[in-house]
Amino acid sequence: MASWFSNLVATLGFFLLGHCAYATIGYREGLKLAEKEYNLPPSEILLELLVATAILVWSSLEMGGPFAPIKVDAASNRLVKLPELMDFCSVNHRGRGLPAFLEPSGGMDD
Amino acid sequence: MAIRLHELQELDKLEERLSPLAGKPGGDFDARVQCLRLLRRMRLRRSECVVMYGQELVKNKAWTRRLGTQLWDVYEQVALAALDTGDLELAQECGNAVARKFPGSQRVAKMAGMLLEAQEEWEEADRVYKETLEETPGSHLIHKRRVAALKSQGNLTGAAEALNAYLDIFQADAEGWRELAEIYIKLQQYRQAAYCYEEVLVSQPQNSLIHMAYADVLYTLGGVDNFRLARKYYAAAVEISGGGNVRALYGIVQSAAAIAAATKGNKRGEPESTDLPLLAVDVLKKEYQQHCPALLPIVTRTLDGQVALL
Incomplete structure (x- = not known):
């Protein structure tokens, strides 16, 4: 949603700069x-x-998406889990015996 | 290094956006690509998710063109995920596409080997790995696969030996040390596991989760000295995470209680300070009060039981 609008604004910014x-x-x-x-x-x-500079600064920030938190102790920056050791993952496991995509049965409560 | 809360939240949002598309063609190209990219970066093993949203990406001709150079990463990701979900045909298809583009690549050899592993053809898989290692002896990917293949066969001792040999050469590989620690924990060789976590700690001293894993192993080993050391590392984990680690707070309380139980009746030496565990108990109660009041009575009862031991 934001992407096409910010692209448009960025194009306008470059046009103004050229002008x-x-x-x-x-x-x-x-x-x-x-x-x-x-x-x-x-x-x-x-x-x-x-004006062109301001527009370009705004649109490039918009294109980059929301800021990631940089403070180590920020609540949203909490370490949740270690990355999984994908290089050592085993593909020979009991999951193979199960159908790949199980539909939720609806029998269990959340 | 470690997965952060805001990254997980971003991923959850994308998955929610994608969930109506599961297994259906068409739909949101950008969200699919972004989801797969996040999963690659965070190295999460959500293979079902990758297959569900990724297989349409690699099957749709227009989309494969749109992916550009990213396409090969997506092929590899989908192939490995398909192996994990047991869809060997899809894995073969994606693997072949990459193999045609990059013949002789280590990553292609790894995929070929893993396909054989998934079919339990261990000797064939090992032959593929050995041949690749003859050409490129320094390929860490293939060395790691050989360890993983041994692990898949249930030969944990062999896997530990192979991984030790690998770590003799690649000593700075923190992931390798973590894997070795996990293997040793499975083998119940906690002293060796503790040593491996020490190696990981040296390379990632700012990661509170490693401090905690090390403290867990020390606590499991037991003995007053190890309990004291465990308490120290739990405290370090709490400090580094800014108090945002409930498990480490529990760890402080548990190890303090274990120290108290082990030194009971021992009149020599100074009595242990109870400031730290009591503070941890307070923080834990506050956290539960705030985030999960329903569990508070149970938590209070358990923690009071631990405090009585101090």
């Missing part, structure tokens, strides 16, 4: 013709650049 560059080049060409010195792009372009 900033294009506008600045145009502005410098104009300055050259007028034989004036170039210091900074005009404030409209700076504002546009700021």
